[in-house]
Amino acid sequence: MSRTILISGGSRGLGAELVTGFRAQGCNVASFSRSKTAFIEAMEGSADFHWQAIDGRDHEAVHGFVNDTASRFGRVDVLVNNTGIATDSVLPLMRPDDIIDMVDTNLTAALLLAQSCSRVMLRQASGCIVNISSVNAIRGHEGVAVYSATKAALDGFTRSLARELGPRNIRVNSVAPGYFETDMVKGMEPAQMDRIARRTPLRRLARIEEIAAAVHFLASEQASFITGQTLVVDGGITC
């Protein structure tokens, strides 16, 4: 039986990479995002793919999407909590609404999506949740205090939820990527990217498929005895 993978924010970046990878493995994939991209349009109508335009902060719509996915494919085997936003600004200069928006998007939405999926997983007595964290949850960096707070909270959530759901055969882990080549670093100056590469023991940024590979591993049977962990994929920058 094909596995069913639910990925939040699957229209671009790491989410899109994961959608492609899981479909290549023969999985059914469900995803939502705020807007439709050419990547999503190309898959519309495929029997193994389900997408809907939803803002992840709309909790009722997200809950309905999870239940629709479970009805359509019969189960939800893996959740990848991928949606996230990042802005580069020091805390004293941030608008309060932007702080609230980041916490809602990066944290609250992830908790509530995991809650909805965990209910389906409880019924099927199996499942796997992978939260996309960040190296900013582990090391402090100027300009990302709120982002760091949301990602560190996600790692704490991962550990406690693993304790809660482990006895029901549901694993919960997180992947903490370092800087990788995606839309989120496009705005960086070349000098800044060079500086990051120099500080990284492997002397480069990650390729997006290297981050996706960590998610695929944690979602696979090869990781069947791993839960409550944060897998750091950063070329050694935090070691």
Next chain:
Amino acid sequence: MLNPCSAADIQTIVHARIRAILEDRGDENIVIAGDDKLNATLGLTSMDLALLVSELEAELGVDPFAKLVSVTAVRSVDDLVAAYRLAFAPAAATPDDGLAEAARRAASRRARMTGG
């Protein structure tokens, strides 16, 4: 009404789901009474209750604990049945029903715990 479930149907469905969970745990000769406490009498854990709520949402299409009722107000089988009846007919709820009393007890406990 969100659904044509009668009050009697809801009780039957809730009791059946509780019985199934207890049977999965290996209990035999299960007799469920309305005043049985979910935890103290039947031995249901928080995660058992989470599974129960999930299964009832899948079967009945409603989750009274999303907005209408605090799950901390539910202690007995009858409390749970009342919560689902409330989800189907919120206008029919009266301040004197058992669930409202349970909600008051839970609020009182929370206030004591927080010093409020």
